[in-house]
Amino acid sequence: MFRPRSPLGSKKNFRLATHVNMKFILSEFQDGVPVHVEGSYDAKTIDVEFPDMLYTAPILVSGEAEKSVGMLRFQGTLTATVKRICGKCLKEKNEALSFDFDWIFDLSGKDTVEPLENVRELLIVEHPLVHLCKASCRGLCPQCGIDLNEGACNCKKISYHASPVIIKKEKSKKERHHGTS
Numbered sequence: 001m002f003r004p005r006s007p008l009g010s011k012k013n014f015r016l017a018t019h020v021n022m023k024f025i026l027s028e029f030q031d032g033v034p035v036h037v038e039g040s041y042d043a044k045t046i047d048v049e050f051p052d053m054l055y056t057a058p059i060l061v062s063g064e065a066e067k068s069v070g071m072l073r074f075q076g077t078l079t080a081t082v083k084r085i086c087g088k089c090l091k092e093k094n095e096a097l098s099f100d101f102d103w104i105f106d107l108s109g110k111d112t113v114e115p116l117e118n119v120r121e122l123l124i125v126e127h128p129l130v131h132l133c134k135a136s137c138r139g140l141c142p143q144c145g146i147d148l149n150e151g152a153c154n155c156k157k158i159s160y161h162a163s164p165v166i167i168k169k170e171k172s173k174k175e176r177h178h179g180t181s
């Protein structure tokens, strides 16, 4: 729901608007008159959650919408709080997200404008393929499951000894290939 925000002082060219169902009803806008709007979205109902990024509060959108001939410009900020899960060590962390946006909607043949698709796109595009708690996260040992950021295990030693052998093999293959050509 977009809810009108109470005006603080009487700003010029400022007026309140009531928006239902998160839609900008264009007949409520006057050309060149910016309107402050605030709204919230439930991450679950707009399908923007990822298994490694869960929203812990409603997504808030606030800004100024201004209609002019044939278009509506909506500039503002989107904020959300999320619980992110590291793709390597599975540690959970709460984070605050904030994105500035500047959206322009083409109004041809429209009575209303619904920014939902823009909100979804912003949140989905900004989501990294793999979220890491830190770039240097060492993850979990695939054998015993210990968090390698917090300590080492014996399995790590085994793989450490094994890797130089693999490197050697690859090297000798390359050398042979080089020698015959």
Ligand SMILES: [Zn+2]
Residues within 6 Å of the ligand: 086, 087, 088, 089, 090, 091, 132, 133, 134, 137, 138, 139
């Ligand atoms: Zn991690």
Ligand SMILES: [Zn+2]
Residues within 6 Å of the ligand: 141, 142, 143, 144, 145, 146, 153, 154, 155, 156
């Ligand atoms: Zn281990």
